[in-house]
Amino acid sequence: MLEVKEIDVFYGDLQVLWDVTFEVRRREIVVLIGANGAGKSTTIRTISSLLNPRRGTILFQGERLDLLPPHGIIERGVVHVPEGRRLFSEMSVEENLVMGSLYGEAKTKRRDTLRHVYELFPRLLERRKQMAGTLSGGEQQMLAIGRGLMSLPHLMMFDEPSLGLAPILVQEIFGMIRRINGEGVTILLVEQNVHQTLAMCDRAYALENGRIVLSGTGEELSANEHVREAYLGI
Amino acid sequence: MEVFLQTLVAGILKGGLYGLIGIGMTLIMGVMGIINLAHGQLMMVGMYITFVCFHYLGIDPYFALLVSMPALFLLGVAIQKYTLNPLIEVESILPENQVLMTVGIGMVLTEVARFIFSSDYKSVQTSYSSSSFFIGEISFSLALTIAFFIAVAFTLFMFWFLLRTDLGRSIRATAQDKDAALLMGVNAQRITILTFGIGSALVAAAGTLLMPIYYLFPDIGGPFTRKAFVITILGGLGSTVGAIFGGLTLGLAEAFGATYIGMAFDDMIGLVIFILVLIFLPSGFKRITKV
Ligand SMILES: Nc1ncnc2c1ncn2[C@@H]1O[C@H](COP(=O)(O)OP(=O)(O)O)[C@@H](O)[C@H]1O
Numbered sequence A: 001m002l003e004v005k006e007i008d009v010f011y012g013d014l015q016v017l018w019d020v021t022f023e024v025r026r027r028e029i030v031v032l033i034g035a036n037g038a039g040k041s042t043t044i045r046t047i048s049s050l051l052n053p054r055r056g057t058i059l060f061q062g063e064r065l066d067l068l069p070p071h072g073i074i075e076r077g078v079v080h081v082p083e084g085r086r087l088f089s090e091m092s093v094e095e096n097l098v099m100g101s102l103y104g105e106a107k108t109k110r111r112d113t114l115r116h117v118y119e120l121f122p123r124l125l126e127r128r129k130q131m132a133g134t135l136s137g138g139e140q141q142m143l144a145i146g147r148g149l150m151s152l153p154h155l156m157m158f159d160e161p162s163l164g165l166a167p168i169l170v171q172e173i174f175g176m177i178r179r180i181n182g183e184g185v186t187i188l189l190v191e192q193n194v195h196q197t198l199a200m201c202d203r204a205y206a207l208e209n210g211r212i213v214l215s216g217t218g219e220e221l222s223a224n225e226h227v228r229e230a231y232l233g234i
Numbered sequence B: 001m002e003v004f005l006q007t008l009v010a011g012i013l014k015g016g017l018y019g020l021i022g023i024g025m026t027l028i029m030g031v032m033g034i035i036n037l038a039h040g041q042l043m044m045v046g047m048y049i050t051f052v053c054f055h056y057l058g059i060d061p062y063f064a065l066l067v068s069m070p071a072l073f074l075l076g077v078a079i080q081k082y083t084l085n086p087l088i089e090v091e092s093i094l095p096e097n098q099v100l101m102t103v104g105i106g107m108v109l110t111e112v113a114r115f116i117f118s119s120d121y122k123s124v125q126t127s128y129s130s131s132s133f134f135i136g137e138i139s140f141s142l143a144l145t146i147a148f149f150i151a152v153a154f155t156l157f158m159f160w161f162l163l164r165t166d167l168g169r170s171i172r173a174t175a176q177d178k179d180a181a182l183l184m185g186v187n188a189q190r191i192t193i194l195t196f197g198i199g200s201a202l203v204a205a206a207g208t209l210l211m212p213i214y215y216l217f218p219d220i221g222g223p224f225t226r227k228a229f230v231i232t233i234l235g236g237l238g239s240t241v242g243a244i245f246g247g248l249t250l251g252l253a254e255a256f257g258a259t260y261i262g263m264a265f266d267d268m269i270g271l272v273i274f275i276l277v278l279i280f281l282p283s284g285f286k287r288i289t290k291v
């Protein structure tokens, strides 16, 4: 469904990704693990066209995403739930959700999707008139996910959704991601929370210093010597 | 007491128009993160269009809104698209350079106006230009009162637009977090162009509404750019609501200054406020995110 092929990405003259290649198949949960600064966010920001690869291509259902402007990505059914939530903090919860459904089918089905998101996250319904900036960390992450769902995505990319959340909320967020996957949405998840994500994914890739160094199923990576040492501290 | 009330009324009526000037500037500042130092000059262009409509075509200033606003919308769109946005593409160029560009545009507009219309004072003398009516002992300038209500109507419309439409929300979203807006499918570049167009159309409306009671010359833009700046910073702390508050504050300050200090000081008062604000409220430059 998504094929990232041999991309090199730079910030100015500074190269941060080298020859990164991976794929996400329909209905999978694929995890990209890696330490801080490995290039995980850069990778999904490039898929979202916020950055352009200097070399390589990105295909989604056969179409070149890397040739599209950033605002064209969500219309293709690819949505990015960014690191740090990036909500519109001075808009209400409901307005943030509406912002996820600006175009096409998502817009025409806005009311139904809104109802669905409120079913998934009753807390958001309770706080629908509240400014997003006043929500707690966990609620903000739910809102960021809800906003993404409003676009009726085929592929959802999450950048460290567990960052800064208490363990119980992390469980809840991961549970929700699995549930969304169960509803037919393909998932690309970027995480440092390696233990839990390897347990819930279909396949995983490890990114180190801007290069993919390992790939395999969740079990394979969990059992891998290097992963156990570098990420799981075993 | 009567003088006080009279001054209050004059200040509020003027303040409504200033609010309209301020909202345009505020929107541009919020979305682009720059101060548009050609704002008053754009208003001047709107005023000349009104003047031409009245003098050569016999169009009443209130109908001239239908000409000046679309014309300035297009001019604003062109300025953003062809002069400001290309500067963003060049990575080494700082946002300050966009501000400098607006200064240059302001000068060009002024000189073009001087070339076409000379430096002479122009005015639009309508049948109602000097009419007024009384409520109790207080007199209301008819033209200024009409202008006030039209300005209020435009302001309310802008609120509805920003709060209730997808396009308006996209403008606010772009001001709050541009990358997040891009991820939601907002074409941020188009939003900057649209915002500059809207801001220009609003200030043109203010200029047109002022025409029946004001005089016009090419250099009138500069003082109004300063006023717009003061309004934006005063209110500003950036919100659109703040711009209305800032507009009223400046309108009242000018009116009371003219009554109690002297007519000649009305522009100076704006400048004094401007300096005081820069000294005591430098945080007024905060990004504009609220409505
Ligand atoms: N805007 C930027 N400009 C320059 N370098 C950056 C920028 N953002 C990230 N980097 C660098 O790129 C590398 C990868 O960053 P990132 O993709 O954010 O890593 P991760 O998400 O895996 O923590 C890091 O070395 C980081 O310092």
Ligand SMILES: [Mg+2]
Pocket: A040, A041, A042, A083, A159, A160
């Ligand atoms: Mg990151």
